[in-house]
Amino acid sequence: MRGKRATEPCLPYIGAYIRSLGNQYHPETNKDGVICLCVAENKLSENEVKELFEPTTGDYESPGFVKSDLYYYNDNKGMINFKAKMCRLLKSSLKLAQDVSPENICCSVGTGVILENLALNLCDHGDGILIPSPYYPAFDNDLSVRAGCDIFSCPMAYEAPYKSAAKTFVLSQNSLEYGLQHAISRGAIPKLLVLTNPNNPTGTAYSRETILMVLNFAYERQLHVISDEIYARTVYDDAPGLASFVSALTVVDEDGTDALKAWAENFMHIVYGFSKDFCVSGFRIGVLHSKNQALNQALDNVSYFSCIPSIMQDYLMKGLFAKPDKCVEDYTAVNNAKIRTSALALYSILDELHLEYVRANSGIFVFVNFSSLLDAQTVDAEKRLHTVLYEKCRVLFTPGYSCHGPPGWMRVCFAWVPLKHLKVAFENIKQYMAAREAST
Numbered sequence: 001m002r003g004k005r006a007t008e009p010c011l012p013y014i015g016a017y018i019r020s021l022g023n024q025y026h027p028e029t030n031k032d033g034v035i036c037l038c039v040a041e042n043k044l045s046e047n048e049v050k051e052l053f054e055p056t057t058g059d060y061e062s063p064g065f066v067k068s069d070l071y072y073y074n075d076n077k078g079m080i081n082f083k084a085k086m087c088r089l090l091k092s093s094l095k096l097a098q099d100v101s102p103e104n105i106c107c108s109v110g111t112g113v114i115l116e117n118l119a120l121n122l123c124d125h126g127d128g129i130l131i132p133s134p135y136y137p138a139f140d141n142d143l144s145v146r147a148g149c150d151i152f153s154c155p156m157a158y159e160a161p162y163k164s165a166a167k168t169f170v171l172s173q174n175s176l177e178y179g180l181q182h183a184i185s186r187g188a189i190p191k192l193l194v195l196t197n198p199n200n201p202t203g204t205a206y207s208r209e210t211i212l213m214v215l216n217f218a219y220e221r222q223l224h225v226i227s228d229e230i231y232a233r234t235v236y237d238d239a240p241g242l243a244s245f246v247s248a249l250t251v252v253d254e255d256g257t258d259a260l261k262a263w264a265e266n267f268m269h270i271v272y273g274f275s276k277d278f279c280v281s282g283f284r285i286g287v288l289h290s291k292n293q294a295l296n297q298a299l300d301n302v303s304y305f306s307c308i309p310s311i312m313q314d315y316l317m318k319g320l321f322a323k324p325d326k327c328v329e330d331y332t333a334v335n336n337a338k339i340r341t342s343a344l345a346l347y348s349i350l351d352e353l354h355l356e357y358v359r360a361n362s363g364i365f366v367f368v369n370f371s372s373l374l375d376a377q378t379v380d381a382e383k384r385l386h387t388v389l390y391e392k393c394r395v396l397f398t399p400g401y402s403c404h405g406p407p408g409w410m411r412v413c414f415a416w417v418p419l420k421h422l423k424v425a426f427e428n429i430k431q432y433m434a435a436r437e438a439s440t
């Protein structure tokens with residue numbers, strides 16, 4: 001029974017994506033290939049990433065590690081010197097004022113497994129998890145395939161947050177209350193609320209006030225909160241009206257009441273990883289920050305199943321972690337400048353095509369409204385359009401229904417390809433739109 005759920009694909013578009021990997025567009029060698037814009041990976045900075053991680057020494061021993069340590073079992077949450085370096089990086093990535101204590105972190109093979117570990121250890125099978133929607137499509141699988149939790153969307157309203165502002169997805173207490181009541185009406189015990197900040201797929205960060213509202217909502221109902229801050233460094237623009245990133249840890253420290261601070265000690269968990277800000281999803285590096293002692297004790301046990309291999313920790317110790325902090329900051333500035341160039345170009349293309357989108361300033365995607373191309377405002381119609389865009393335009397987006405967004409919205413992961421390929425993708429779509437217009 002337990003394995004049966006895992007026989008379903010982890011994402012509805014994964015099959016098309018895997019097929020496309022062997023048939024990718026190339027301007028000279030494969031003009032009819034597919035332009036994949038459905039996976040949140042950034043390939044714009046490969047040279048800089050390589051340089052950042054390149055070991056500073058060819059010697060197999062790294063500072064603090066004895067060579068033979070690498071052959072044997074170790075602290076499953078991370079080797080001692082590795083954790084110290086990770087604490088330092090976490091502090092700078094999340095822009096924290098306070099130091100991070102190694103006691104409170106657990107390093108694992110990616111944030112996906114950390115999310116699953118949190119669901120497994122904080123919830124029981126069938127418990128409810130609230131997530132503001134639209135949300136990152138893999139949360140459904142991460143939190144349910146083995147942990148067996150039920151997810152309840154908290155739909156954010158698509159509206160202008162204040163007069164004269166552009167429309168965006170706005171998170172309110174009403175959204176959270178909707179998800180909570182839905183969970184209760186289905187007989188699920190609401191245990192956990194997941195906030196993704198900056199948000200995937202909208203590419204926007206939440207304001208301090210919104211984060212505080214979410215934390216107070218959870219505190220009043222004694223829900224656990226996971227703040228997934230995996231895009232913390234990827235804020236590429238300071239466009240007016242858009243919030244910059246602030247960690248939930250900072251909000252509690254600076255704006256929380258004593259009661260909220262006390263609650264956060266046990267109920268607030270922050271996740272971070274290297275897949276996005278450092279563009280190395282293949283390295284499988286994630287880190288959890290939590291002060292919940294019982295949880296940390298449980299992770300002493302079950303981290304055995306998800307520890308980062310010593311050889312990878314050693315690689316980071318010799319490369320990234322052996323370099324001055326300035327290298328990370330310089331890399332971040334260059335990487336964000338590249339993301340910004342692609343994002344701004346995409347906004348211009350979308351404006352030209354009269355396609356609505358959420359103006360983002362973070363992450364590596366733009367959430368675009370293709371509903372004007374639907375033959376009906378339904379999920380089925382969106383699926384049909386997604387197939388047409390894939391088969392006729394040779395472009396693969398993340399379908400919006402997998403993000404639990406309104407019909408017709410799709411996530412465009414623009415950093416997966418160079419800008420010139422992105423332009424080809426939208427040229428194909430422009431031609432499709434023109435042909436469609438001509439035939440109606």
Ligand SMILES: Cc1ncc(COP(=O)(O)O)c(C=O)c1O
Nearest residue numbers: 040110111112136196200273275
């Ligand atoms: C919000 C969010 N959380 C977690 C993950 C998974 O990251 P990892 O590769 O560290 O498992 C992703 C990847 O797209 C993500 O966007």
